[in-house]
Amino acid sequence: LDKDPEVVRSYRNLLVGKLKQHQLTPRIEAATMSDEDIQAHYEANVDAYTQPAKIRIAIIYMKTHPTMSSEKVSGLKGRMAEAREKALELSNVRGFGALSINYSEDQTSRYKGGDIGWVEEGRKYRWNPAVISAGFSMEKKDDISDIITTDNGLYLVKLMDQRKSLVTPLKKVKTRIRHKQLLEKRKAIEKAFQKKIRAATEIEIYPEALEAIPLPASSGLVPGKQKPPTLP
Numbered sequence: 001l002d003k004d005p006e007v008v009r010s011y012r013n014l015l016v017g018k019l020k021q022h023q024l025t026p027r028i029e030a031a032t033m034s035d036e037d038i039q040a041h042y043e044a045n046v047d048a049y050t051q052p053a054k055i056r057i058a059i060i061y062m063k064t065h066p067t068m069s070s071e072k073v074s075g076l077k078g079r080m081a082e083a084r085e086k087a088l089e090l091s092n093v094r095g096f097g098a099l100s101i102n103y104s105e106d107q108t109s110r111y112k113g114g115d116i117g118w119v120e121e122g123r124k125y126r127w128n129p130a131v132i133s134a135g136f137s138m139e140k141k142d143d144i145s146d147i148i149t150t151d152n153g154l155y156l157v158k159l160m161d162q163r164k165s166l167v168t169p170l171k172k173v174k175t176r177i178r179h180k181q182l183l184e185k186r187k188a189i190e191k192a193f194q195k196k197i198r199a200a201t202e203i204e205i206y207p208e209a210l211e212a213i214p215l216p217a218s219s220g221l222v223p224g225k226q227k228p229p230t231l232p
Helices: 005-030 035-044 070-088 099-103 127-139 168-200 205-212
Strands: 054-063 115-118 148-150 152-162
Touching: 005 168, 035 168, 054 099, 054 127, 070 099, 070 148, 070 152, 070 168, 127 148
Parallel strands: none
Antiparallel strands: 054 115, 054 152, 148 152
């Protein structure tokens, strides 16, 4: 019986189960995350617990292209300067108000006062980066940028609202950090245990068992006449 593959396999499975019970389970149950561990993880990954700064901006956009004549570009800049002067006189309106209808070529925002919604710092948007950068450089609500010249057009940007970046306090995420990090630590313990078990397992070949396996008739092989395949 000690050479029967099924008996050997069952015995080894039983042995592994006992090893898990006496060695792996106690290690997993003993795994902990101290307050110091949690603090260190929080400080090393504080960006993950930080809400980025946000701004809400409105734009006026006039399209240009590289082949446009300098005279036409100059004319658009004059028209944009006119829009800016009128915008500076506005009060109590959403974004650029009706000016965006009269001056802006951006179809998605011109009927909403130029409002393009909230944008987060550090993210990419379809707008030219210079537009987003101008929005974040403004300090007060209703500030209006100078004319911004880009490779695809001219812009005015108005700051409608802003929210500073906010770091979530450790006490609000402490339980979540403990749970997640403890789970990862337990997985690492189990992975190391399995690796150790595999390294200690010897591979054995049972020729009698291999010869007893019936072969398909089309294989051309004769049972009992072939040697077992060599290991790679």
